[in-house]
Amino acid sequence: MTSDRFRIGFLPLVDAALPILAHEMGFAAREGVQIELVRDMTWATVRDRLLYGHTDAAHMIAPLAIATTLGRDRPPLPLAVPFVLGLNGNAVTFSTALAAEAGLGSALGDPTEVGAALRMIAAARKATGKPLRFGVVHRYSSHNYMLRYWLAGVGIQPDVDVEIVVTSPPFAADALAAGEVDGICVGEPWNSIAVDRGVGHIALATAQIWRRGVEKVLVTRAAVLDERRDAVEALIRALHAAAAHFVAPDSVEASADILARREYLDAPRDAVLRAITDRIRVVPGGEPLHYPDFMFQYREAANFPWRSQAAWLYSQMVRWDYMPYDRVQADAAANVFRPDIYRSALAGSGAPLPGASSKLEGGLGEPIGAGSTQGRLTLGIDRFFDGRAFDPDDIETYLADLP
Template sequence: MLTRREVVKGFAAGVGATLMGPYISKGAGKMRIGFIPLTDCGSVVMAKELGLYKKYGVDVEVTKEASWPNVRDKLLNGELTAAHTLFSLPLSVYTGVGGPKGKVIPIVMVINFNGQAITLANKFKGKVGFRDIKNVKQAVQEIIAKEGECTFAMTFPGGTHDIWLRYWLGACGINPNKDVRVIPNPPPQMVANMKVGRMDGFCVGEPWNAVAVREGVGFSHLATQDVWKHHPEKVLAFNNEFFEKNREEVKAITKAVLEAARWCDDMKNRKELAKVLSQAKYVNAPADALEARLLGIYDLGVGKHTYKDDYMLYYKNGEVPFPKKSYGIFFLAQFRRWEMVKEQINYKAVVDTIIKQDFYVSVAKEMNIPIPKDDMKPLTGFIDGVVFDPNDPEGSIKKYAVREV
């Protein structure tokens, strides 16, 4: 008689879904995995389309969600088993920035690097160009002088888009707490809201930056990989009670998404990925807008640019999915930098609670996925040249002071 663990290991080695499927599904029934309509939901969606959840013995429904607060609430109350979500959303919730303080939403793996962007309204054209951060402050001041304020949108307080937007503003010499207005807005609604003048710029995931260019309402000022090359972006996170009580099912879901991530990272598959995601039940956007930026080819609205090695990545030989605690410490330090969290943070305790690195490592070993050995090394590749040391987050925050106004 095989043990439960042996069944899981045997299937991973190729024993077959007929053995494992009924065994695991019996315990938890149908599981719901939420996603927001963004290009980087690709591995969660393709795990369904390619039959990988079924292969690993779990009955999964993927559900399109309306906003990140919606995802947060459903992860907390158990309506969702798991979700494609912002890396910093669970940290934002736990620290009380964007949710009920102390509530745990465990992160088991990273879904992608790169691939978001900052779109500016057409009023910035001629004043600010691609990657041209030195002229942003003056352009913003001119808008404020003329219109009374300058407004930028992101998708969730303390979320990744909020952090990239604030990091960019800080590098431009603009304090997002004092100099401009920052508002939340759901990703699929960004373009429509810019059309009616609700914001002067926004930070969001693709394909909505490409769609803004396509519809003539703005231009891509830079991609977030220009803010921080190979930055972590979305994660696979779980309802905490489900994570604690159903480890084999969590493992099966994680394996399915990891296998899909490898498929998504093969450039030969990106045309098909764009076509699948373009469907109304998923992202509901033109396939060519999705495909171009998946291939690193950006029509900026102010020229063109091709990203050679830092377009959206889903796997990168195991580098992408590994959930580094240093990433979590970086986001927590940004909460402190921008006074979202005013009290001292026990950085290690928070990341140890939220980021389930040991769990990920156990899954990766079963799948023979390489495990990076560089966690907690200094983080580099930022637009302002700052080197962030996760071993000294408070000291690293002080490096930013001279750049703020």
């Protein structure tokens, strides 16, 4: 089998696991693919390397792929997402001072109850002229949208009642320690590192805000996908095999060893292992708590790029960029996600392949069987904390009903 080389950009986060493990564990080589991993510290750099051809693909926050395609903040360049690297896996972490003021305990809080306490604190701080400030990893990140969705849902108006600024994930704990921000919404292991350093207290997992929220994705330039279709499909098969390996209970120790290495996350192994095994240390010195599906990498066709998830991200872009809804842009956003490529790559593999490419998001209160063209597919609970559901065919009504 001939080898095809992919330079893949990534940030030091646990959810960069699949390309790293595909390389380290031989899944890529088995598919005739060579992976060279390029580590960066900011999402803007990951994006720019991809746009200018310094990398062939990237581990990327999903909204940034959409924003880049639509030309938000820069000239548009079409990107494609043929594979989702994971759902959830982030947390909202308060400074220890803010956590004490909000009365947080040693367990994860309830989004509505934590929100009610935070609303009072935010109002008081705003009245002093020094509003609360939260750090997110990029303007066009699921972290930003999850945080804003929760804040607005509990009566706190982002950009009015609180400030939201950008901080790179590896420096988020430093920003908390320096008092530059009162809270952060980042991926692991950086929430856990903030807690272990004694400067943070995890208030919520983002899975409590949206139970199956799309997170990191594999992104290529659309032109690369067209030119190297067979090689991209081989890469998808390698990543899918890595995902199955990553969630196997007997693999977690070895995966933590690999990911913690200096060339990848350069992070404490224990913090990495906790994230992989859905265990969260909420308070400094506390015992880790088990929160099922804190990270979600494989079951329920978790790697399938649902166009409806891209459409939800677009709805939040409209909402928080304070811009009008545009049907053409909505379609372009949904088209960034490429379920057709995913299906083609995994046809004949036995992996469950959803029959639909879009679905109602947030509508499942219990697991159900779903239609598939291959394999048996069950979809689990995917609720938003406020009970709303998102219909990708009626984005305008959805936006009009939001607080």
